Amino acid sequence: MAARFSNPVGRIAGAAASWLLFSFVLTGLLWASTVVIGIGGSCASGGPYVNATPCPSGVLTFAPLGVVGTLAAVGISVVVAQDFAAPLYAWFWPLLFTGLGVVFLLGALSGVGIVSNLLVAVVALAMGLGPLVLGLRAGGLRTLLVGSRTVRGERSTARMRAPCC
Amino acid sequence: MLLKPRTAGTGDAVSLTAGHAALAVGIPLVATSAGVVLAVVAVRAMG
Numbered sequence: 001m002a003a004r005f006s007n008p009v010g011r012i013a014g015a016a017a018s019w020l021l022f023s024f025v026l027t028g029l030l031w032a033s034t035v036v037i038g039i040g041g042s043c044a045s046g047g048p049y050v051n052a053t054p055c056p057s058g059v060l061t062f063a064p065l066g067v068v069g070t071l072a073a074v075g076i077s078v079v080v081a082q083d084f085a086a087p088l089y090a091w092f093w094p095l096l097f098t099g100l101g102v103v104f105l106l107g108a109l110s111g112v113g114i115v116s117n118l119l120v121a122v123v124a125l126a127m128g129l130g131p132l133v134l135g136l137r138a139g140g141l142r143t144l145l146v147g148s149r150t151v152r153g154e155r156s157t158a159r160m161r162a163p164c165c
Numbered sequence: 166m167l168l169k170p171r172t173a174g175t176g177d178a179v180s181l182t183a184g185h186a187a188l189a190v191g192i193p194l195v196a197t198s199a200g201v202v203l204a205v206v207a208v209r210a211m212g
Binding site: 012015016017018019020021022023024025026027028031057058061062084085086088142145146147150151154155156 | 195196201205211
């Protein structure tokens with residue numbers, strides 16, 4: 001299936017679509033996390049009992065969408081973008097967990113469940129920043145920023161040159 | 166025998182031009198900005 005997208009248009013469209021989808025669902029997921037932290041850290045909807053804290057409708061949409069959408073975006077990046085442009089498969093994990101870490105940190109700073117939020121924030125930040133450092137050491141900043149293949153699918157060297165020479 | 170210069174093909178490492186680098190960074194950047202804006206609009210619409 002990947003061969004079908006092995007052309008410049010496919011790679012450009014894949015890179016754009018994967019990052020568009022990922023940033024959309026991640027923003028929604030981080031917003032949903034912020035809302036849940038703000039209403040005490042948990043909510044529930046449905047079932048035979050009366051829920052003490054019902055979930056806002058946006059949370060019910062964006063929390064599951066964040067999980068499924070992230071996986072779909074990474075799939076598009078791997079199959080369609082094919083190492084062209086900033087590789088989402090290397091970025092999604094650090095962005096997801098660093099984002100969640102910041103959200104939980106802000107929750108702790110706002111005075112809601114200070115200890116538990118702080119604990120989750122530290123773990124999430126470590127889970128996000130650790131792989132980012134490993135990725136930087138393994139692939140280098142340039143590969144993380146521009147990918148390892150050109151739009152035509154040629155392997156690109158780390159050294160960049162001006163278009164003139 | 167006359168040797169022709171070999172042209173780069175798939176699998177060969179090529180130097181990255183500034184234009185390619187701008188494309189490779191610019192596309193995800195623009196797409197990400199659009200995704201964030203769309204998400205904020207969707208979140209506000211849901212209330």
